[in-house]
Amino acid sequence: MKAAPFLLAALLAGAAPIAISQDAKPPAKGAAPIFKGATGWLNAQPLTADDLRGKVVLVEFLTYTCINWLRTMPYVRGWAEKYKDQGLVVVGVHTPEFPFEHDLDNVRRAVKEMQIVFPIAVDNDYAVWGAFRNQAWPALYFIDAKGRIRHQHDGEGEYDRTERMIQQLLAEAGSSGASGGLVSPEGRDAEAAADWSNLRSGENYLGSERTENFASSRGKGREYAVPARLALNQWGLAGDWTVKPGSVVLNKANGRIAYRFHARDVHLVMGPAVKGTAVRFRVLIDGKPPGAAHGSDVDEQGNGTVSSQRLYQLVRQPKPIIDRTFEIEFLEKDVEGFAFTFG
Secondary structure, three states: OOOOOOEEEOOOOOOOOOEEEOOOOOOOOEEOOOOOOOOEEEOOOOOOHHHHOOOEEEEEEEOOOOHHHHOOHHHHHHHHHHOHHHOEEEEEEEOOOOHHHHOHHHHHHHHHHOOOOOOEEEOOOOHHHHHHOOOOOOEEEEEOOOOEEEEEEEOOOOHHHHHHHHHHHHHHOOOOOOOOOOOOOOOOHHHOOOOHHHOOOOOEEOOOOOOOOEOOEEOOOOEEEOOOOOOOOOEEEEEEEEEOOOOEEEOOOOEEEEEEEOOOEEEEEEEEOOOOOOEEEEEEEOOEOOHHHEOOOOOOOOEEEEOOOEEEEEEEOOOOOOOEEEEEEEOOOOEEEEEEEEO
8 A cells, every 4th residue: 555645556567566655765774763753552652762672673564454564464473473582572653544544543443353462653643654764565674682774675575584584683682592484374364465476456546636547427416427348457436426535435325336357356445434334335246246256344145334444355256367347336325435455
């Protein structure tokens, strides 16, 4: 994912994508910044340089709806657990992308649901992001026991190399139990590794500022219609919608979003436009209920409910992976959509 308005996601080119800043400075080198400027903390009291002195620290920048970050979590949880008694401290830095990710209640709920127990610095003002001169979600910074940044990695992948770097830094710090095998977790639902070999659809935002391949025609007022045929990676709206710079909001019940895609998984970042409410929806693939291709937030008939602002997994289809048309119909009004991601 990428932070509006200044980040641009790398397009898929046979490797895991990351989000990179158009005007990014080089990653921080040398002495690691502390977490000054964090607007809050979860799972811990505020951490200081004194708290971390003599520890090996793995810092990960995240935002809770980012699919690229979610897919790193099985490994980061595994490292935090495996090396906690060897001197490793994992610290997450939650720097929000969407407006609702500034809401501490949303972040707290996501951290609890994802069973994250390591400390999280809440970085609503981008102060920690700026201090590290960070450029991406997710991004990992490896800090040795002397407080120096020794390595940095953006995006998904390179998990074996990452763990070996952790082992090296722990050994340098005097740990005798940090060598040995590597973790090999199995991610579930949205945390499962993408099917890169079959991924032909990239992340796309729904708001007018950054969307691509929008194909709907607009009629009277706020009424939109989806073309009879969509080309690959085109999408459209049907019904009464307000298209905002960063999102789309449904004004009347039974509005639809359609998307022509090529991927194993379809995810949509969305939520109720009115906090505390819920909106029912129904998913179709090529005009039929998804059956065995349903995602973790949908049943076999395609039924689901939007009850919080988060990433929803709507499709996980078995092979063969071919071009298909995804549709989601909302049975009530007041739902807000932000971005599609695929896996």
